[in-house]
Amino acid sequence: MINYNGQIISENSNQINYNNRGFKYGDALFETIKVEDEAVVFCEDHYFRLMASMRMLRMEIPMELTLEFFEAEILKTINANLGTENRVKFTVFRDADGLYAPNQNKIAYVVEVKKVDIQVKESYQVDLYKDFMINPNLLSTVKTNNKITNVLASIYAKENELDNCVLLNSNKNVVEFTNGNIFLVKGKTITTPPLSDGCVKGVMRKNILDVLEKNTEYVLEESSISPFAIQKADEVFLTNVIVGIQPITQYRKKTFKTETAGKLKDLLTNLS
Incomplete structure (x- = not known):
C-alpha cells in the first residue's frame, strides 16, 4: 500500500x-x-x-x-x-x-x-567512479529525482563487485558516495566535503557535524577532498539515515581502521 x-x-x-x-x-x-x-x-x-x-x-x-x-x-x-x-x-x-x-x-x-535489513557490513569495498561527474552547485545539494549519475555509478559498482563508489565533481574533487555522504579521518581530524562542492545536504551528515562541533576530541573540517586524500586517510566512512554510519574497509589496495566510526555511532546514540 x-x-x-x-x-x-x-x-x-x-x-x-x-x-x-x-x-x-x-x-x-x-x-x-x-x-x-x-x-x-x-x-x-x-x-x-x-x-x-x-x-x-x-x-x-x-x-x-x-x-x-x-x-x-x-x-x-x-x-x-x-x-x-x-x-x-x-x-x-x-x-x-x-x-x-x-x-x-x-x-x-x-x-x-x-522493509529493509538494516545492518552495518563488516567488509565494505569502494572505488572511484570517473565516467560522469557531479556539478558543484547548490542544486546538487538537493535530493531531486535527477540521479542518473548515482544510478550509473551503482551499476558500475555492481559490475565490479564493489559495495559502493565515490563520486567526483567536475573539479575532480571527492563529493560523496552513491547513497550517502563521505567522511575522512586522519589522526584526530575529520574532513567532509563542503556543500559548495556539490554533495547532498544529508540529514545524517548534519547530525554528525552537530555532534563533532560539540566534541573536543576531534577537529572538524569542511573542505575539498582530492582522491589522493582517500588513500592517505586512516579511516573513511559513509553516512545516511538508514544505515547510520558505514565504515569503509577497503579502497583499492588500502585497508582502513574503523574505530572512529564506532565512537561516533555511540555519540549519536547517546544524543538521541
Whole structure:
C-alpha cells in the first residue's frame, strides 16, 4: 500500500501516469526516512530540508503541509502496511501540465514504505567512479529525482563487485558516495566535503557535524577532498539515515581502521 496525496491505495493501482512531471522531466524531489519503534527518526530535519528544497525548486507549499501533517502521513502509511516497514520514501512532484515550463506550481506527493535489513557490513569495498561527474552547485545539494549519475555509478559498482563508489565533481574533487555522504579521518581530524562542492545536504551528515562541533576530541573540517586524500586517510566512512554510519574497509589496495566510526555511532546514540 502507498499513500498518494493522503489516500491509502494499492501500489498497483497506477495512479501516477506517464504525464507525471517527475517521470518526464525529473521535476520532483524526495526524502528517504527511517522509522524506528513507530517514531520518525530525525523528523524535523527531514521536514525542514524538504521545505527548503521545495522553495528552491519554486514549488507551491500547501498550508496543510506542516511538520505534524508530514509526520502523520508517514505513520499513516506505515500503519496501513501493518507497521512492519522501516524505510520511507516521501516524494513530492510538481502536479502540472506543460513542457519544461509548468502551467502552475502546485504539488502532489507519494509516500512509499519498505522493509529493509538494516545492518552495518563488516567488509565494505569502494572505488572511484570517473565516467560522469557531479556539478558543484547548490542544486546538487538537493535530493531531486535527477540521479542518473548515482544510478550509473551503482551499476558500475555492481559490475565490479564493489559495495559502493565515490563520486567526483567536475573539479575532480571527492563529493560523496552513491547513497550517502563521505567522511575522512586522519589522526584526530575529520574532513567532509563542503556543500559548495556539490554533495547532498544529508540529514545524517548534519547530525554528525552537530555532534563533532560539540566534541573536543576531534577537529572538524569542511573542505575539498582530492582522491589522493582517500588513500592517505586512516579511516573513511559513509553516512545516511538508514544505515547510520558505514565504515569503509577497503579502497583499492588500502585497508582502513574503523574505530572512529564506532565512537561516533555511540555519540549519536547517546544524543538521541
